[in-house]
Amino acid sequence: MNGGVKSFLEQFDDIILMQYTGLDDKKGLGIFEKDIVKIEVDDGFDYIDSVGFVDWHEREREYAVFLKGEPWRRLSVRDEIEVIGDIYQNKDLLEG
DSSP states (O other): OOHHHHHHHHTTTTOOOOOEEEEEOTTSOEEETTEEEEEEEESSSOEEEEEEEEEEETTTTEEEEEETTSOOEEOOTTSEEEEEEETTTOGGGGOO
16 A cells, blocks of 8 residues: 555544434434433333433344443434433443
């Protein structure tokens, strides 16, 4: 590979691409795969006030929020979701 091209590509070694889910959080920020989100749900059926991360649910073929200590939840525009970080830079938000 040409030395100039190789050095150009090396600039991107630390970049991780995250797929946009097609949904925005309650502040209008795009929700991406591997984002850490705070989710609040009180719809008469479910009550959730938790933190989790967004990822592709292979079996269901859709994006889901995988919550701490709770089952996964389908990513929905009806839920109060706020992006608070991502698993690469803020993994500590999922601990504890």
